[in-house]
Amino acid sequence: MSDTTVSSVATRVGDNVQRVDDTAKLTGGAMYASDLVFAGMLHAQVKKSPHARAKIVAINTSKAENLPGVHAVLTGKELDYRIGLYVADKDILAKDAVRHFGEAVAAVAAESLDIASRAVDLIDVEYEVLPPVLSQMDALDESSPLVHPDLGSYDYVKASFSPQPGTNIPNITKIRKGDIDAGFAEAKWIVKREYTNPSVQHVPLETHVAIVEWKAGDEVTIWSSAQSPFTLRDLFCRAFKLPHNKVRVVIPHVGGAFGGKAGIHLEPLLACLSRKAGGRPVKFQATREEEFSLLPCRSALTYRIKTGVDADGRITAQKLLMYWDSGAYADYAVNVTRASAYSAGGPYDIPNAWVDAYTIYTNKPWGTAYRGFGHVEFFWGLERHMELVAQVIGMDPLEFRKKNLLKPGSTTLTGEKINEHTGDPLKCLEAAAKAINYGRLTPEEEERQARTGRRIGKGIATLHKAPAMPSFTTTAAVIKMNSDGSVVVNIALTEIGQGTATVVAQMAADRLRFPVSLVKVAVERDTDKDPFDWQTVASKGLLLTGNAVIAACDDLLRQAYSDAAQVLRAQTADLDHDAERIFIKQRPEESVTFAALSIGYVYPNGNGIGGPLIGLGRYTAQGLTSLDKETGQGLPALDWTYGAHGVIAEVDPETGEYKVIKIASAFDVGKVINPGTMRGQCIGGMIQGLGTAQCESYIYDGHGHLLNPSLTDNKILTSKDLPEEIECIAVETPQLDGPFGARGVGEHPMISVAPALANAIHDATGAELTHMPVRFEDVWRAIHNEQPIDTWVTKAPAV
Amino acid sequence: MWMSVEVNGHIYEREVTEHWTLLRFLREDLELTGTKDGCSAGECGACTVMLNGEAVNACMVLAAEADGATVETIEAEAAKGELSEIQAAFARNYAVQCGYCTAGMVMSVRELLRHNPKPTVAEIKEGIEGNLCRCTGYQQIIEAVLDVSGQITNETRGGLKYV
Numbered sequence: 001m002s003d004t005t006v007s008s009v010a011t012r013v014g015d016n017v018q019r020v021d022d023t024a025k026l027t028g029g030a031m032y033a034s035d036l037v038f039a040g041m042l043h044a045q046v047k048k049s050p051h052a053r054a055k056i057v058a059i060n061t062s063k064a065e066n067l068p069g070v071h072a073v074l075t076g077k078e079l080d081y082r083i084g085l086y087v088a089d090k091d092i093l094a095k096d097a098v099r100h101f102g103e104a105v106a107a108v109a110a111e112s113l114d115i116a117s118r119a120v121d122l123i124d125v126e127y128e129v130l131p132p133v134l135s136q137m138d139a140l141d142e143s144s145p146l147v148h149p150d151l152g153s154y155d156y157v158k159a160s161f162s163p164q165p166g167t168n169i170p171n172i173t174k175i176r177k178g179d180i181d182a183g184f185a186e187a188k189w190i191v192k193r194e195y196t197n198p199s200v201q202h203v204p205l206e207t208h209v210a211i212v213e214w215k216a217g218d219e220v221t222i223w224s225s226a227q228s229p230f231t232l233r234d235l236f237c238r239a240f241k242l243p244h245n246k247v248r249v250v251i252p253h254v255g256g257a258f259g260g261k262a263g264i265h266l267e268p269l270l271a272c273l274s275r276k277a278g279g280r281p282v283k284f285q286a287t288r289e290e291e292f293s294l295l296p297c298r299s300a301l302t303y304r305i306k307t308g309v310d311a312d313g314r315i316t317a318q319k320l321l322m323y324w325d326s327g328a329y330a331d332y333a334v335n336v337t338r339a340s341a342y343s344a345g346g347p348y349d350i351p352n353a354w355v356d357a358y359t360i361y362t363n364k365p366w367g368t369a370y371r372g373f374g375h376v377e378f379f380w381g382l383e384r385h386m387e388l389v390a391q392v393i394g395m396d397p398l399e400f401r402k403k404n405l406l407k408p409g410s411t412t413l414t415g416e417k418i419n420e421h422t423g424d425p426l427k428c429l430e431a432a433a434k435a436i437n438y439g440r441l442t443p444e445e446e447e448r449q450a451r452t453g454r455r456i457g458k459g460i461a462t463l464h465k466a467p468a469m470p471s472f473t474t475t476a477a478v479i480k481m482n483s484d485g486s487v488v489v490n491i492a493l494t495e496i497g498q499g500t501a502t503v504v505a506q507m508a509a510d511r512l513r514f515p516v517s518l519v520k521v522a523v524e525r526d527t528d529k530d531p532f533d534w535q536t537v538a539s540k541g542l543l544l545t546g547n548a549v550i551a552a553c554d555d556l557l558r559q560a561y562s563d564a565a566q567v568l569r570a571q572t573a574d575l576d577h578d579a580e581r582i583f584i585k586q587r588p589e590e591s592v593t594f595a596a597l598s599i600g601y602v603y604p605n606g607n608g609i610g611g612p613l614i615g616l617g618r619y620t621a622q623g624l625t626s627l628d629k630e631t632g633q634g635l636p637a638l639d640w641t642y643g644a645h646g647v648i649a650e651v652d653p654e655t656g657e658y659k660v661i662k663i664a665s666a667f668d669v670g671k672v673i674n675p676g677t678m679r680g681q682c683i684g685g686m687i688q689g690l691g692t693a694q695c696e697s698y699i700y701d702g703h704g705h706l707l708n709p710s711l712t713d714n715k716i717l718t719s720k721d722l723p724e725e726i727e728c729i730a731v732e733t734p735q736l737d738g739p740f741g742a743r744g745v746g747e748h749p750m751i752s753v754a755p756a757l758a759n760a761i762h763d764a765t766g767a768e769l770t771h772m773p774v775r776f777e778d779v780w781r782a783i784h785n786e787q788p789i790d791t792w793v794t795k796a797p798a799v
Numbered sequence: 800m801w802m803s804v805e806v807n808g809h810i811y812e813r814e815v816t817e818h819w820t821l822l823r824f825l826r827e828d829l830e831l832t833g834t835k836d837g838c839s840a841g842e843c844g845a846c847t848v849m850l851n852g853e854a855v856n857a858c859m860v861l862a863a864e865a866d867g868a869t870v871e872t873i874e875a876e877a878a879k880g881e882l883s884e885i886q887a888a889f890a891r892n893y894a895v896q897c898g899y900c901t902a903g904m905v906m907s908v909r910e911l912l913r914h915n916p917k918p919t920v921a922e923i924k925e926g927i928e929g930n931l932c933r934c935t936g937y938q939q940i941i942e943a944v945l946d947v948s949g950q951i952t953n954e955t956r957g958g959l960k961y962v
Contacts, residue, residue: 018890025898026886026905028833028873035832203933205837205845205899255835255899256933288838431962497897497934666962675959676893680939682959684896687936711842711931719924719937726938729960 013510013740016676019502020521021253021495030253030523033225034209034285041211042071044273044284045116047106047123048294049098052132052363052704053145056096056105056125063122064108069115072276073123075106079272081239085263087156087163087170087330089148092239092268098127099147099328100365101704102293109273109282132363132704136325137302139168139360147328147361159626161334168361170326171334173341175355175413175632183317183352187308191389194304195381197754197772198697199297199325202370203716206255208295209285212270216279220247220271225254227261227494228535229525235264240271244527251525257496258688259369262537263332265295292365292709297698299333299367300325301374303381313395315351315404320344322357322378327366334359336367339468340374342414342627342636346382347425347464348401349410355632363704369537371685375465375751376692380772383461383755387762397759398433398460402426405462415633418640423668423743424733425462425642431729433460435664436646445648454650456661457764461756462644465748466637467540471624473638476531477548479508479556481613485580485594486518487556489549492533493541494525498746499677500541506673507546507739511553514579531616539744540638542673544619546739551617560597563610567592567601622737639735639743643667645686645753649760651767656780658761660690666729667748671741675730678745682728685749691717693754695773802866806831807875815862821855822846824862825872833873833902837931844930847903848872854910856929873902876909885909888947889940892956896934904930908944917948 024030061073076095082088094105106123110116133139133147148154152165161171184190210224220242226232229249237244254261266284274282286295301324308317322340326333341357370376390400405425410418433439436458441449445456467473478490489508495501501521509516522530533545561572564582568575568590576585583591592601600610627634645665651658665686672678695715699707708714734741758769767782781787803812806829815824822839825831825848837845839858846857849871876883882890885908895901904927911918911926918926923944924937932940938957945951 019893019895021898022890022895023882025895025901026873026882026889027877028831028902030898031832032835032899034836035826037830203931205843205897205931205933206835207837253898256897258933285836288840288842427962499896672959672961676939679957679959680893680896680935683936683938684934685936687938688933710840711838712840716931716933718928718931719941720928722924722937722941726936727960729962731962 013506013673014671017502017506017516017674019499019677020505021501021523032206032253032255033211033223034206036211036223036252038211038281041281041283042109042111042277043113043116044107044109044270044282045113045120046104046294047120047125049094049101049103049105051098051127051129052101053130054098054127055130056094056098057128058126059106060124061106064119067115067119067122069111070108070119071111071280072109072273073106073119074272074276081268083235083239083264083268085235085331086161086334087154089154089170090329092272100293100363101706102365103328104269104294107269107273109277134362134364134700134704136300136323136360136362139362144168147363160338162629169358170330170361171337171359173338173357173632174630175341175344175353177413177415178352180317180319180352180354184308186310186316188311189309189393190306191392192306193385193388193770194302195384195770196302197300197377197380199300199364199367200692200696200698201292201297201714202258202260204256204258204260207286207288207291208261208265210266210270211281211283212267212274213281214271214275214279218242218246222247222249222267224249224251224267225261226251227254227257227496227537229492229494229527230532231535232264232267233527236267239268249527251494253523254494254496258371259373259537260296262369262535288711289709292714293706296331296366296368298370299327299336299377301377303378305381305385307385307389309389309393313393313400313403315348317352318345318350320353320355324357324359325364325367326359326361327364328361329366330359331366332369333367335468336369336374340378342632343375343465344378345413346379347406347462347642348404349406350413353413355413364700371688372465372747372751373468373538375463376689376754379461379463379752380754383752384758384770387759388768396439398438401429401462405429413632414627414636416635416637421734421736423640423642424731425464427731428642428644428666428668429460429462431666431731432644432646432664435727435729436648436662438646452650454652455764456648456650457760457762459647459756459759459763460644461752461759463748463752464640464642465539465751466640467538467744469534469538469540469621469638471626471636472620473534473540473544474618474620475533475544475548476616476618477545477552478531479552479615481556481594481598483595483599485598486520489519489521490530491521491545492525492530493545494536495523496536498681499674502677503542503673504545504549507549508553511550512557513577518579539641539746539748542742542744543639543735543738544621546742547619548617550739551619552615555617556613556615559613559615560594563597563601564592566609639738641667641669641743641745641748643748645756647756647760649757649764651761651764651779653765653783656776656783658776658779660723660757662725662727663690663723663753664727664729665749666731667745668731668733669745670735670738670743671732672730673740673742678730679728681745682749683726685747686726686753687717687722689750689753690757693757693772693774695775697773800863802863804865804868804870806870807872817863819862820858821860821862821865822857825857831872831874835899835902837899844907845900845903847906847930849906854906873905876905884947888943892939892943892946894935894940894943900930900932904932904940912948917950918944
């Protein structure tokens with residue numbers, strides 16, 4: 001086929017195309033798992049632990065079982081299955097011990113939600129309450145109680161993780177680059193600090209919801225708000241030892257996910273309830289309160305950074321110690337630990353590095369994936385640290401960063417060589433700095449400062465992230481032509497709001513040279529019907545699925561050209577096409593329409609040839625390797641997306657109150673597929689980043705009770721909390737193996753917003769902030785040199 | 800109790816469970832699932848509907864209170880399958896991502912524009928403050944409201960910058 005376009009193409013990659021799913025979502029027609037109802041459906045409710053750590057002495061379910069309308073009651077004793085993504089450490093219901101506040105200890109399926117709730121109230125649980133371990137630093141102590149005394153007997157993914165039996169450590173990841181002692185010996189300055197952040201909630205507007213039906217003959221169907229249908233099916237089948245062709249996972253529209261709906265959550269419990277209730281479908285949707293503690297959160301982190309810098313301001317060595325609070329189960333936290341470890345130094349050239357990253361069990365709700373996959377948390381420390389180091393050595397923070405940025409020829413912590421196609425962190429940093437007039441106040445800002453008595457400060461921060469995924473991550477796309485010449489694309493990448501369906505439609509349309517209106521991306525994901533995809537996570541979807549979609553389009557066109565060549569009595573090399581037909585280049589009037597070829601061509605006498613046009617495309621991450629367990633060396637990164645934020649903040653130096661005047665952020669996305677959806681992704685992430693920076697955190701009392709499981713007490717930003725100005729900037733350094741040169745940007749906008757804000761506050765007031773979130777009282781304390789207080793575990797007595 | 804309520808122009812007569820909210824009544828009894836439940840506590844605004852012409856959180860109103868009332872939900876916003884001006888502006892400005900807050904957001908915007916046809920940015924922020932959105936960062940929703948109220952052109956529309 002020809003590379004030159006004959007037809008005028010309605011839309012191309014890079015154009016503003018309206019979202020393909022907006023009409024359904026704007027009219028209330030889009031169906032989410034929470035909207036689904038099936039004949040005979042039962043409703044589940046869960047009995048939850050009021051204690052962070054306790055022995056379960058006895059559970060009496062007889063009153064619940066006798067309540068009319070109850071069809072199944074379950075406790076952990078009946079269930080002999082272990083669930084776990086990387087370390088199989090979780091029972092479906094707590095068996096002998098509870099390990100966190102809000103953990104499920106029993107469950108009921110009943111004819112209505114009201115009956116199920118009454119039944120749960122009738123279940124009596126007798127506990128022997130034990131003192132919990134709440135801080136991950138305390139959990140490292142040899143005298144600490146063990147959250148999992150049986151850690152040594154659990155199955156785990158041996159290629160990537162290293163559980164330490166007899167401790168609270170389900171994983172240590174190590175990275176060793178160069179000679180750390182020699183690096184520190186070269187240094188003129190050595191700066192050592194500790195940075196912390198607490199657990200937070202994803203807060204998707206739609207809480208976790210699933211419906212599961214386990215019919216006779218072990219035919220299981222799962223409808224879920226999950227992000228990753230095939231991984232869900234795989235984990236489910238492993239736990240129950242079922243063949244994959246017995247289990248079907250269906251994902252309708254998903255009301256936000258942010259990593260919290262990756263993996264497997266409610267589905268095994270609902271499956272067991274359905275089986276016990278004779279195969280009736282069982283539905284459960286978490287309440288907002290349950291979303292905070294029955295379901296997972298983002299891990300807390302303590303990050304200790306020691307940096308050596310030479311007389312020229314170059315980093316000579318960096319020792320990076322990460323202490324990740326996994327909560328009660330390892331889930332994604334072990335992989336957050338791994339992915340953060342190999343990214344730990346940021347987009348900087350660090351010749352000698354030493355990283356020890358620990359995942360640590362505590363008696364709190366467990367940590368899982370959350371947009372940024374550890375990078376939001378550790379970049380808080382890293383980009384505050386760069387600011388503080390620059391201050392110590394007397395260099396401008398922007399200059400210090402620019403001097404140490406990765407550039408072509410640099411190597412990453414794992415030994416990957418950076419080249420000019422990897423992306424341009426310098427261009428991002430300079431664009432963000434320019435957008436806020438970094439390093440000076442404009443006359444308007446001078447005037448505003450004089451008028452308000454508040455001090456205006458400016459801060460910048462860099463970021464990078466590569467997808468955290470197996471080295472062999474793979475995906476596929478199928479594109480089917482309808483008999484009118486329009487097409488339907490099937491993929492298993494879920495649409496969770498990020499705009500995947502729209503950009504996939506655009507990429508397919510561009511490759512086929514069709515208008516986008518001829519391309520439909522199927523809405524529902526269904527493991528029985530869609531081709532495999534690993535997971536909808538890690539900002540890897542655009543690159544991997546995009547490449548598979550391109551391959552699928554090419555496959556479909558190859559079939560169409562082959563059939564057309566026969567019909568037109570031509571060679572395929574003599575053919576070209578537009579959106580409607582394939583024609584002979586030199587005699588365009590000799591043509592055959594796609595519609596006529598779409599389900600097999602029929603000659604006037606009735607003879608048929610060809611057949612349905614169905615293109616298949618596959619794509620596997622190229623050339624990645626596992627990391628060496630002792631040195632961390634290897635190639636883990638599909639692509640690096642670089643970015644930077646600039647923040648202008650206005651601070652009251654008396655009270656510590658502040659306001660964000662502007663945030664400007666730049667990302668090297670390789671190629672913008674859709675400016676409108678990319679800007680939406682970016683602004684959404686930037687504001688979610690400001691939420692995590694300013695106010696979000698779990699707060700526990702000294703007994704491990706979660707004190708703020710609501711949107712009133714765990715505030716997320718509202719429209720009134722927005723900065724006065726928001727600017728979003730694209731840098732386009734093409735990714736050589738990216739579709740149309742593109743790379744992912746789903747998580748990145750949220751990373752490093754917090755340190756950019758704190759750096760601006762620091763610039764305005766000198767406040768040396770080391771704890772996130774940065775509440776007004778934290779700024780006041782830092783300005784007045786008061787010790788910071790960790791109010792996320794309060795010393796208050798139990799309520 | 801037995802109640803009669805007009806929803807989206809149709810009269811429904813139903814026996815309603817006394818402790819049920821208007822939200823449960825709409826979603827579970829009338830199967831109008833376009834209105835979403837994000838918190839059941841009046842905190843997120845996802846369930847915003849019009850009750851006698853005023854925007855309310857349907858999770859904070861008992862169904863029984865709607866006896867004899869007129870209710871409008873997102874299902875009635877697009878007349879005869881054509882997006883309303885508010886909906887079309889949301890689509891043009893990428894004001895929708897996951898879509899779970901969208902129905903409530905559209906209702907709150909309708910309420911805002913009814914009282915204030917040309918709201919300032921500050922007034923728009925005030926008007927949608929009760930509707931949480933975790934995906935969009937609100938900016939493109941604000942731009943959609945400026946657009947539908949005739950205060951934005953293709954030249955002044957917020958856009959992505961390239962360097």
